[in-house]
Amino acid sequence: MQAVATEPARQAPAQPASFIQEVLRGVAQVDFMPSAFTGIFFVAALAAADWKYALYGLLGAVVSTATAYAFGIDRETVSAGLRGFNGTLVSLGFAVFLGAEHLSTVLLAIGGSITVVVVTSALATILGTWNIPTFTAPFCIIASVMTIAAPSFTRVWHKGPDLAALPEAAGGTTALDWNQLWHAFFANVGQIFFMPQWYVGLIFLAGIFVASRVAGVMACVGSLTAILVAWAMGSPAEAVAEGLMGYSSVLVAMALCGVFLVVSSWSFAFALLGAAAATGLTAAMTLFFDPFGGHTFTWPFVLTTVVFVAAVPQIPRLRRT
Numbered sequence: 001m002q003a004v005a006t007e008p009a010r011q012a013p014a015q016p017a018s019f020i021q022e023v024l025r026g027v028a029q030v031d032f033m034p035s036a037f038t039g040i041f042f043v044a045a046l047a048a049a050d051w052k053y054a055l056y057g058l059l060g061a062v063v064s065t066a067t068a069y070a071f072g073i074d075r076e077t078v079s080a081g082l083r084g085f086n087g088t089l090v091s092l093g094f095a096v097f098l099g100a101e102h103l104s105t106v107l108l109a110i111g112g113s114i115t116v117v118v119v120t121s122a123l124a125t126i127l128g129t130w131n132i133p134t135f136t137a138p139f140c141i142i143a144s145v146m147t148i149a150a151p152s153f154t155r156v157w158h159k160g161p162d163l164a165a166l167p168e169a170a171g172g173t174t175a176l177d178w179n180q181l182w183h184a185f186f187a188n189v190g191q192i193f194f195m196p197q198w199y200v201g202l203i204f205l206a207g208i209f210v211a212s213r214v215a216g217v218m219a220c221v222g223s224l225t226a227i228l229v230a231w232a233m234g235s236p237a238e239a240v241a242e243g244l245m246g247y248s249s250v251l252v253a254m255a256l257c258g259v260f261l262v263v264s265s266w267s268f269a270f271a272l273l274g275a276a277a278a279t280g281l282t283a284a285m286t287l288f289f290d291p292f293g294g295h296t297f298t299w300p301f302v303l304t305t306v307v308f309v310a311a312v313p314q315i316p317r318l319r320r321t
Helices: 016-031 036-049 051-071 075-079 085-098 103-130 137-152 178-193 198-211 213-233 237-241 247-259 265-292 299-314
Strands: none
Touching: 016 036, 016 051, 016 075, 016 085, 016 178, 016 198, 036 051, 036 178, 036 198, 051 075, 051 085, 051 103, 085 103, 085 137, 103 137, 137 299, 178 198, 178 213, 178 237, 178 247, 198 213, 213 237, 213 247, 213 265, 247 265, 247 299, 265 299
16 A cells, blocks of 8 residues: 655544454454454454463454554544554464573564564555565564574573474375365465464454454455365375465465455456465475474465565456456
């Protein structure tokens, strides 16, 4: 979203009720939904996994939204939750990978949620030239830097020695039983927030449907596409069942049919292609980050969607929203 170049105006501080709604929209915008009601569903889903994760998710959205207001960033952008969702993911990601119970994690979550607003603004300036959103790239940058660097800091890393290892070839059975199949369907949605529990993914999916039936359907399409592609390529069934292969595909499918592109039979096919590509890229990026202790995060979603959205002006049968 690009602000019109006008003389800066003094912004009135957000009222408590509106600020709460903006924070909840920030949580919901992780899945593109500008709905405070959906944000409530998402917070409930995190609480179903662990109440600490719900607090961290809210903390990131609160800090990022407040920082955006303090910086004087366009009010419409902030109000829609577009400066809160990366903070949600940064804070939650730190809690999951560094340990939610440590004071150092809380402080890093706050610092990361402030810094991600700066990174978002920088990327918006660069990508805005081509009318491409920042997606979750700001979160990916900060989370990747911190998780790779964390073992170097004794007051940050609390998991003991964590020596990186060279990637190994996939092993284990590739046959998905019925239990793994339906677990994977919901876990693909939950893993967008790092949550592998099927019931957490179910609550997230319900929240998406509350905001948009089209988005809900495309989330299901992305999840099914990822399962099919991962199975066809021979991914270990355990990784598929935990949602590790499909969460980026869920986001890609939603982004390319209904969120950033007008819904049509062509954008639906485009979204299927993008979701399949993201599944393959997820495997590639997982192996890329493994040797130095990094994590894939939503990099496959970001890279796939940037490429596919950038291609739209050259494809007359597709239209941006």
